Amino acid sequence: MTKADIVNEIAKETGLDKLTILNTVESFMETVKKSLAKNEDVFLRGFGSFIVKKRAQKTARNISKNTTLIIPEHNIPAFKPSKTFTEMLK
Secondary structure (H helix, E strand, O other): OOHHHHHHHHHHHHOOOHHHHHHHHHHHHHHHHHHHHOOOOEEEOOOEEEEEEEEOOEEEEEOOOOEEEEEOOEEEEEEEEOHHHHHHHO
16 A cells, blocks of 8 residues: 555545645655654554664674675564554454
């Protein structure tokens, strides 16, 4: 499902115009991204959590040059579904 599909579904269910819904969805996504960039987790009860995970430093290899690289510790975004959401998918 794409963002456009989500906007169309919400428009059908609520009767609101698509432009308003698109702006709302865009604002929601921007808010989540800004919060994660500040290392703040976003919790949506009954849906799940957008969290920041820390990846440890690791050693990698460049096979073509036969060298090793050090990949530094860094943060990545992740999603953890809620228990009710996970049970719904079973």
